[in-house]
Amino acid sequence: MTKLRDSAIRIQDVIxxxxxxSIAIGFSYYVINYPQDKIVERFMSYxxxxxxxxxxxxxxxxxxLMAIGTSVPLGIILTRPKFxxxxxxxxxxxxxxxxxxxxxxxxxxxxxxxxxINTAILALWIYSLLPILNNTLVGIIGVDxxxxxxxxxxxxxxxxxxxxxxxxxxxxxxxxGIRTAVTINIGTAIFAAFVGGGGLGDLIxxxxxxxxxxxxxxxxTLPALMAILSDIAFGIVERKxxx
Amino acid sequence: xxxxxxxxxxxETILGLTIDHFEIVLTxxxxxxxMGVLVGIMITYNKTAAxxxxxxxxxxxxxxxxxxxxxxxxxxxxxxAPAIAGLVxxxxxxxxxxVYTGIMNIEPSIIExxxxxxxxxxxxxxxxxxxxxxPVIMTGVRTATVMGIGLxxxxxxxxxxxxxxxxxxxxNRGNDKMILIGAIMVSVITVVxxxxxxxxxxxxxx
Numbered sequence: 001m002t003k004l005r006d007s008a009i010r011i012q013d014v015i016x017x018x019x020x021x022s023i024a025i026g027f028s029y030y031v032i033n034y035p036q037d038k039i040v041e042r043f044m045s046y047x048x049x050x051x052x053x054x055x056x057x058x059x060x061x062x063x064x065l066m067a068i069g070t071s072v073p074l075g076i077i078l079t080r081p082k083f084x085x086x087x088x089x090x091x092x093x094x095x096x097x098x099x100x101x102x103x104x105x106x107x108x109x110x111x112x113x114x115x116x117i118n119t120a121i122l123a124l125w126i127y128s129l130l131p132i133l134n135n136t137l138v139g140i141i142g143v144d145x146x147x148x149x150x151x152x153x154x155x156x157x158x159x160x161x162x163x164x165x166x167x168x169x170x171x172x173x174x175x176x177g178i179r180t181a182v183t184i185n186i187g188t189a190i191f192a193a194f195v196g197g198g199g200l201g202d203l204i205x206x207x208x209x210x211x212x213x214x215x216x217x218x219x220x221t222l223p224a225l226m227a228i229l230s231d232i233a234f235g236i237v238e239r240k241x242x243x
Numbered sequence: 244x245x246x247x248x249x250x251x252x253x254x255e256t257i258l259g260l261t262i263d264h265f266e267i268v269l270t271x272x273x274x275x276x277x278m279g280v281l282v283g284i285m286i287t288y289n290k291t292a293a294x295x296x297x298x299x300x301x302x303x304x305x306x307x308x309x310x311x312x313x314x315x316x317x318x319x320x321x322x323x324a325p326a327i328a329g330l331v332x333x334x335x336x337x338x339x340x341x342v343y344t345g346i347m348n349i350e351p352s353i354i355e356x357x358x359x360x361x362x363x364x365x366x367x368x369x370x371x372x373x374x375x376x377x378p379v380i381m382t383g384v385r386t387a388t389v390m391g392i393g394l395x396x397x398x399x400x401x402x403x404x405x406x407x408x409x410x411x412x413x414x415n416r417g418n419d420k421m422i423l424i425g426a427i428m429v430s431v432i433t434v435v436x437x438x439x440x441x442x443x444x445x446x447x448x449x
Contacts, residue, residue: 096430096434099389099393099429099430099433099434099437100426100427100429100430101393101396101397101407101410101425101426101429101430102393102397103396103397103407103410103411104396104410104422104423104425104426104429105426107410107413107414107422108419108422108423108426110414110417110419111419183305186307187306187307187308187309187310188307190307190309190310191309194414195414201309204309204310204313207313208313208316208400213316213317216313216316216317217313217314217317219310219313220309220310220311220313220314221310221314223307223310224305224306224307224310224311224314227305227306227307228302228305228306231302231305
């Protein structure tokens with residue numbers, strides 16, 4: 001077990017994380033200290049960048065937690081014998097929902113909640129349901145039937161089988177789903193800026209509107225690096241939960 | 244109902260934008276399938292190259308689409324060409340990955356026996372490896388195409404035109420009907436094309 005724990009964090013991950021953080025900090029430093037003209041100088045500041053990052057993270061974290069909180073229980077319920085027959089139907093509905101462009105989903109919620117951060121969070125929540133739900137179902141259904149039979153033979157209750165056997169064995173697959181969902185969410189949270197939700201998309205829109213590449217590229221680089229970072233972090237969690 | 248009336252009144256514009264969207268995605272997909280399959284085949288001959296290319300592809304896939312398009316603006320400007328370039332960059336990654344896994348997962352004994360029969364390297368690739376890897380490659384192409392159609396909507400932000408333009412206009416004017424119509428058309432195209440490709444895949448599978 002200890003050997004597995006050691007190997008969960010790979011050396012190339014550490015190098016990549018250091019590289020990403022130095023690019024992010026270095027580029028922010030460059031834009032603020034060497035602005036291309038007065039407009040960039042007046043517009044950019046460390047407080048502004050940090051505020052945009054915090055807002056972005058807030059949207060991503062809240063919507064992802066909500067998605068995990070709904071999808072995992074729903075996935076578990078759909079694998080129980082009573083509700084098993086609904087699983088394909090639920091999956092196909094959510095699958096078709098996934099073909100709607102993320103931008104349109106964020107925009108459509110404006111009609112319901114008005115502009116602001118709540119709209120963005122709700123839209124991202126809906127959009128990240130599928131990967132987690134899908135992987136929860138696949139993970140639990142994929143558990144070897146003979147293991148469950150053995151547990152039944154030992155006299156375990158269905159509830160105990162679920163929490164002691166099925167969920168721990170399905171955990172890596174579930175984490176993979178969460179990993180996909182969070183990575184998508186970091187990208188989709190950029191669209192929050194279009195509906196007044198703030199976040200790093202604000203920098204992209206501002207940079208595009210005033211036609212200054214420094215603001216634009218900073219706004220684009222930071223979420224990209226954030227997505228890569230979260231992918232690495234969840235990759236480590238995924239390897240750690242693998243029994 | 245109001246949305247339906249709205250759509251019927253403006254069906255010519257909507258149809259034009261749909262065709263535009265289709266054109267952009269089609270151009271991008273033709274380029275990206277050609278490039279993806281070529282790169283995928285090439286890296287099966289060299290393990291180190293494969294490792295590097297696949298790692299880069301994995302990292303690229305996590306970059307948000309709008310961020311990628313925004314980074315392209317200072318480099319390539321705005322308009323249809325950079326949009327297609329962005330789409331190609333993004334959509335060829337699943338294709339490369341699936342071509343590689345498809346070819347590498349073929350049973351070695353089959354390739355051995357083909358070699359034993361005296362087939363040349365290029366013959367083995369075209370007569371044995373590619374046909375056997377076809378279902379996996381097709382899955383990659385389907386994933387890439389579905390991604391590409393959705394991304395095409397976002398590409399409107401850098402001036403590609405297409406249905407994304409309708410959605411962006413809807414956002415700017417606060418017109419829900421336009422957003423809804425754009426979204427529905429995009430998902431209709433996605434579902435139709437995906438089903439079509441699934442049919443092709445079934446039809447030509449060995």
